[in-house]
Amino acid sequence: MTTMAISVKDLSKKYDSGFAVSHANFEVPLGTICGFVGPNGAGKTTTIRMLLGLISPTGGTAEVLGQSIQHPDKYLSQVGAMIEGPAFYPALSGAENLKVLATLGGFPIERVDELIRAVGLEGRGGSKYKTYSLGMKQRLGIAAALLPNPKVLILDEPTNGLDPEGIQEVRDLLKRLASQGTTVFVSSHLLSELELISEYIVMLRKGEVVFAGTMQDLLLEQQPVILVKTEKDTDLQKIIDIAHNDGHQAQIRSGVAHIEGPAEWAGTLNRQAFEAGIILTQLAPQLPNLEETFFEMTGDRS
Amino acid sequence: MIRVIFAEWRKLRRPTLFFGTLGAALFFTGLTTTFLYLMIDSQDGNSDRGRQVGREILNLAGGSVYGFSSVGGLLGIIALCVFAAQTAQEYTYGTLRNLLVRQPGRIRILYGKLAAMKIFALILVLITAIVSISLSYYLSDRAKVTTDLWFTSAGYHAIAQTLLNVTISVIYFGIVGMILGLLLRSPISAISIGVLWLLIIENLLGAVKPTFLKWMPGNQLATIAQGGSSTVSYSHALTLGSLYVFIGAIIATALFTRRDVGN
Numbered sequence: 001m002t003t004m005a006i007s008v009k010d011l012s013k014k015y016d017s018g019f020a021v022s023h024a025n026f027e028v029p030l031g032t033i034c035g036f037v038g039p040n041g042a043g044k045t046t047t048i049r050m051l052l053g054l055i056s057p058t059g060g061t062a063e064v065l066g067q068s069i070q071h072p073d074k075y076l077s078q079v080g081a082m083i084e085g086p087a088f089y090p091a092l093s094g095a096e097n098l099k100v101l102a103t104l105g106g107f108p109i110e111r112v113d114e115l116i117r118a119v120g121l122e123g124r125g126g127s128k129y130k131t132y133s134l135g136m137k138q139r140l141g142i143a144a145a146l147l148p149n150p151k152v153l154i155l156d157e158p159t160n161g162l163d164p165e166g167i168q169e170v171r172d173l174l175k176r177l178a179s180q181g182t183t184v185f186v187s188s189h190l191l192s193e194l195e196l197i198s199e200y201i202v203m204l205r206k207g208e209v210v211f212a213g214t215m216q217d218l219l220l221e222q223q224p225v226i227l228v229k230t231e232k233d234t235d236l237q238k239i240i241d242i243a244h245n246d247g248h249q250a251q252i253r254s255g256v257a258h259i260e261g262p263a264e265w266a267g268t269l270n271r272q273a274f275e276a277g278i279i280l281t282q283l284a285p286q287l288p289n290l291e292e293t294f295f296e297m298t299g300d301r302s
Numbered sequence: 303m304i305r306v307i308f309a310e311w312r313k314l315r316r317p318t319l320f321f322g323t324l325g326a327a328l329f330f331t332g333l334t335t336t337f338l339y340l341m342i343d344s345q346d347g348n349s350d351r352g353r354q355v356g357r358e359i360l361n362l363a364g365g366s367v368y369g370f371s372s373v374g375g376l377l378g379i380i381a382l383c384v385f386a387a388q389t390a391q392e393y394t395y396g397t398l399r400n401l402l403v404r405q406p407g408r409i410r411i412l413y414g415k416l417a418a419m420k421i422f423a424l425i426l427v428l429i430t431a432i433v434s435i436s437l438s439y440y441l442s443d444r445a446k447v448t449t450d451l452w453f454t455s456a457g458y459h460a461i462a463q464t465l466l467n468v469t470i471s472v473i474y475f476g477i478v479g480m481i482l483g484l485l486l487r488s489p490i491s492a493i494s495i496g497v498l499w500l501l502i503i504e505n506l507l508g509a510v511k512p513t514f515l516k517w518m519p520g521n522q523l524a525t526i527a528q529g530g531s532s533t534v535s536y537s538h539a540l541t542l543g544s545l546y547v548f549i550g551a552i553i554a555t556a557l558f559t560r561r562d563v564g565n
Contacts, residue, residue, distance in 0.1 A: 076406050103312060
């Protein structure tokens, strides 16, 4: 029996405009939460669609729960998914929308009310979908993904439109599902959220996998960062020059100098800045986090 | 496939769609049947395109369903709109991806949807038939039409035959709508192109050269409902109409099963 929930080997999808996904390789072990990150247009949704049998790959192979994606009928009954946000019939109620999918998948209709409650839509299940707020639509999408009591849950941006409380609820829900043995494969732009819950991470850039492995390994690969703010904005470039002269990578992002280097070098920087007549208002050594790492590895500075 | 049919039926049975469609069908049926009887002596005609249908025709065994068969083409247009909208909306709402995740068998999805919509069309046809025949019977006295032959075995045979022909026609129109929905992936485009072709372009071409109508798909399907016409025989309409629908269905099925679902 396979120990991998998802196994992708050399998977590619080529359109006339070029590769949307190019020779991707990664594995997601059973029972883990795996973050799937990458800038917009990196190929995340295309990869997810290929895993769900919605798009045919132009090269390579992949398996979900040990079954080839060429035969999605063999594994999709154990997979829940929400792709590119929720999509339902506006004229039907939330509950009726779920019943359509429950009927189609052969799941018990009683499960609909249970899931409506589980995602916090109690009392609104009978309202038409078109009257839902973005957050409610998102919750309904998550409920639909949970219909099969899935072994693998694939979620594309599940926290879009949710308020902080909703985001926390989704985070807790995903943790709870993972603790019960469900594999969660989740893409999100909320990197700090992913960092909190993910054990594994797959990072895409321009259709190529730039990292696939444990979160721990990813962060260990990265240099610590020192964040520097100066009294005068014009001094930031001088700080960058000081860092470069000492052989450290550095750049300015959102009015803050990000310098790769150990925490101990912060003292040296402080002294050199003082000698150059620069007043520092912030000097904060920081351990690498997913967001920093994401920017480093994907080259996305937006 | 049963699960697909039941799932689709949940969408079709919603009151605005079901009663809205039924209301439109009954309106056209009532209008056509009422004109047929109340304007029986009008010099401007009492049937489509100003044709005169006299008492000698309505007195016959098939008189009870004359109004119903005349409205078959319009019922077909309604079916085309419903089938096209129900199919294309899966693309515009993005719900097709949900359906295919829950039921990856694309052929099963397609034919399950079609089966559910056929049931919808059949209910539509049955109710309009009952209303049209009842209305015809009610108005026959006022129009001095004799109904003695209507409820004989020949009359019942005519009713059954017309019901079958209208059902075939309505379902064929619906399949054309479904094909357009699959090809164009937009309810508005599918319905507008379908209705424009059937109601305007075919009639314009027919006006320019009447023999064109012998080969036009919409005219074949409407002729099936009427059980044949003076210009196109029933067997010709049924053969050619079936051929058009069959070829269209093959192309649409091939596209649906092979095309990537990207929205």
